[in-house]
Amino acid sequence: MATILDEIVEQTARDLHKRKQKVSLRDLESHELFEQVPRNFKQALAAPGISIIAEIKKASPSKGHIRRDFDPRRIARQYQEGGASAISVLTDQPAFEGRLEYLEMTYKETSIPLLRKDFIIDPYQVKEAKAYGADAVLLIVAITQGEQLDELIHAAREFGVQALVECYSEEDFNQVPFDLVDILGVNNRDLRTFEVDLHRGVELLQRAPEDTITVSESGLDSADDLQFLAGEEIDAALIGEHFMRQPDPGKAVKRMKMELQEHHKLST
Secondary structure (H helix, E strand, C coil), X not given: CCCHHHHHHHHHHHHHHHHHHHCCHHHHCCCCCCCCCCCCHHHHHCCCCCEEEEEECCEECCCEECCCCXXXXXXXXXXXXXXXXXXXXXXXXXXXXXXXXXXXXXXXXXXXXXXXXXXXXXXHHHHHHHHCCCCEEEEEHHHCCCCHHHHHHHHHHHHCCEEEEEECCHHHHHHCCCCCCCEEEEECECCCCCCECHHHHHHHHCCCCCXXXXXXXXXXXXXXXXXXXXXXXXXXXXXXXXXXXXXXXHHHHHHHHHHHHHHHHHHC
16 A cells, blocks of 8 residues: 555656656756855754754645745745754645745745755756755655665765755665765654654664764754754754744744753753
8 A cells, every 4th residue: 555655756756757858957057056056054964062954844744734824935034043054945846835946935045054855766856956056955765766865865966965864764774875975864753654753763863873964853843852862962953843833933943942052051
């Protein structure tokens, strides 16, 4: 029986085929943002303390519409003003109501690194990400087969963007080519069941090579969660739904960071 993730990937492949017919790989190079010098996503996450990747996310398959008052430009500005280290932009349209244009809008409103979050299965999408202003791309181990992950990582290097490689399980972790990967994420929410387990994610991240930047993703909604991650020496947290449900997402980022500082003061 096909899972939601399987259905999303199948739809991604169909949509990608149509886009390739309209815009060639060479055509992407003519986009105004393609030649921009990339912002350093890895460096932003490696700063002292736990870094926050704040996500621009309109909807999800499990929650439906998350934010109806949805203005990517305003949210991007708010995130940067609130102190986010980087911004993740969901560009998948069928399942998350995202658009590539949201990535371009965010690039023009901010100066911090941007991650294209999508279901990337083809080097075309990596080059597409670069053309629309992404500094990094999300690569999901669970939707790749054979040499596909290596191919996508090499495409990221070729096109000048960094790769956040994401795992869900022990099986995924064992497939990660750590000689090519320097940013590892674990999604605490299993996209097959949508169950969240923060501790499982941390256990996998802690097994990555010492110099790997580690990112905990999904199911995070409090300074307590960040305090836990910091105590486990995780480098960054990707948070979307919690911030997107707040009246001012940027103030929510700032508030969470201040609460984390208070936690730190109390524990020292």
